[in-house]
Amino acid sequence: MSSRDKILRAASRLFRKQGYHATGLSQITAESGAPRGSLYYYFPGGKEELAQEAIQLTGKRIKAYILSAISREADPVKAFQSYIQMMADGIEEYIMEENDDIPIVSVASETWSFSERLRQTCEQVYQDWQLVYQDKLLQSGYAPETAETLSVAIQAMIEGAYVLSVTKKNGRPLSAAAEQIPFLLKRS
Amino acid sequence: MSSRDKILRAASRLFRKQGYHATGLSQITAESGAPRGSLYYYFPGGKEELAQEAIQLTGKRIKAYILSAISREADPVKAFQSYIQMMADGIEEYIMEENDDIPIVSVASETWSFSERLRQTCEQVYQDWQLVYQDKLLQSGYAPETAETLSVAIQAMIEGAYVLSVTKKNGRPLSAAAEQIPFLLKRS
DNA sequence: GTCTATAGTTAGATAGAC
DNA sequence: GTCTATCTAACTATAGAC
Numbered sequence: 001m002s003s004r005d006k007i008l009r010a011a012s013r014l015f016r017k018q019g020y021h022a023t024g025l026s027q028i029t030a031e032s033g034a035p036r037g038s039l040y041y042y043f044p045g046g047k048e049e050l051a052q053e054a055i056q057l058t059g060k061r062i063k064a065y066i067l068s069a070i071s072r073e074a075d076p077v078k079a080f081q082s083y084i085q086m087m088a089d090g091i092e093e094y095i096m097e098e099n100d101d102i103p104i105v106s107v108a109s110e111t112w113s114f115s116e117r118l119r120q121t122c123e124q125v126y127q128d129w130q131l132v133y134q135d136k137l138l139q140s141g142y143a144p145e146t147a148e149t150l151s152v153a154i155q156a157m158i159e160g161a162y163v164l165s166v167t168k169k170n171g172r173p174l175s176a177a178a179e180q181i182p183f184l185l186k187r188s
Numbered sequence: 189m190s191s192r193d194k195i196l197r198a199a200s201r202l203f204r205k206q207g208y209h210a211t212g213l214s215q216i217t218a219e220s221g222a223p224r225g226s227l228y229y230y231f232p233g234g235k236e237e238l239a240q241e242a243i244q245l246t247g248k249r250i251k252a253y254i255l256s257a258i259s260r261e262a263d264p265v266k267a268f269q270s271y272i273q274m275m276a277d278g279i280e281e282y283i284m285e286e287n288d289d290i291p292i293v294s295v296a297s298e299t300w301s302f303s304e305r306l307r308q309t310c311e312q313v314y315q316d317w318q319l320v321y322q323d324k325l326l327q328s329g330y331a332p333e334t335a336e337t338l339s340v341a342i343q344a345m346i347e348g349a350y351v352l353s354v355t356k357k358n359g360r361p362l363s364a365a366a367e368q369i370p371f372l373l374k375r376s
Numbered sequence: 377g378t379c380t381a382t383a384g385t386t387a388g389a390t391a392g393a394c
Numbered sequence: 395g396t397c398t399a400t401c402t403a404a405c406t407a408t409a410g411a412c
Contacts (some may be wrong), residue, residue, distance in 0.1 A: 024405060038379070046407070065213055072311035112355055119357075160344035163296055183372055223397045225390090388401105389403105391399090392399090
């Protein structure tokens with residue numbers, strides 16, 4: 001693995017666990033093994049540019065993950081439920097584990113007023129994910145208007161349930177979100 | 189207003205906008221007018237203790253706000269919808285405004301692995317709010333089991349929609365959440 | 377291209393004057 | 395009780411050797 005990749009991975013790991021502002025560049029270089037200067041060689045924009053790339057990388061990885069998870073089931077109810085339930089089941093080990101995926105909800109709420117660049121990056125990632133949800137609903141026959149509103153609400157519920165689950169240190173909130181999917185999708 | 193209160197308010201304002209780690213004690217003392225030493229006199233536990241009190245204060249204020257907003261309408265659908273829609277309508281000015289209420293979702297996702305004390309404080313606040321939602325549902329005739337799961341899911345949707353709204357700089361995600369309330373509550 | 381050394385600033389915290 | 399002065403450690407960023 002290249003020096004650049006090692007820096008990116010170490011940064012992602014630390015941002016995930018500690019957030020953006022609590023993570024120092026010295027910590028990143030220490031964990032990655034790469035020296036201080038390399039970081040600024042590969043990421044001339046410093047911490048902000050590094051974070052942007054890390055967020056975009058997480059964005060791509062999770063997008064692929066959502067796509068594969070959601071397309072395993074034709075029925076949208078089962079598809080969303082199994083995806084969210086997977087998150088719920090994995091939350092305990094996720095808390096302990098050394099994971100490379102940064103929670104966008106964390107970076108977004110930490111940087112929306114601080115860095116326009118990072119705010120826009122988070123907005124873009126959210127947009128990408130939402131379109132995946134939206135497509136699934138469109139393909140399942142929902143009206144375009146409904147598919148959009150619904151996919152935004154589902155995304156909100158997932159992001160919120162994630163934070164609640166991490167705060168409570170258990171997967172119950174994510175499970176509760178999964179349980180509500182049928183009622184959201186079977187619109188009486 | 190006492191020195192202690194001035195410190196607490198300035199801290200809340202800054203934590204809301206910048207988050208926990210991005211806010212320095214020097215910034216808090218500068219904004220509050222109180223000198224450095226006073227902060228440690230009133231809050232011997234330093235930044236962490238100050239943040240804990242600020243979170244609890246927000247917890248109480250918002251709990252009272254939710255109670256009043258939610259009890260204006262007997263119908264739970266209308267009650268939740270009007271509360272969430274109020275958040276949506278206020279989000280643009282909320283972003284600009286000097287507000288004293290700290291978003292728990294922000295502090296929680298920033299401190300869950302960093303400070304057990306702050307994590308537990310956030311958990312407690314979430315618990316308080318959820319019970320308000322749950323009571324409303326119980327009073328409306330929902331089964332205890334349903335009321336609990338549903339209130340957790342609604343809370344998740346609100347917290348997530350808040351972050352999405354702040355990230356996108358508009359109230360649409362919160363509005364989308366409000367629109368889904370009828371489908372969540374009218375369980376077919 | 378890769379890395380070391382360090383500049384310059386700010387962080388949270390404390391000691392002690394009054 | 396209130397405030398000033400200051401500590402040490404950490405931060406981001408840069409200059410320049412190799």
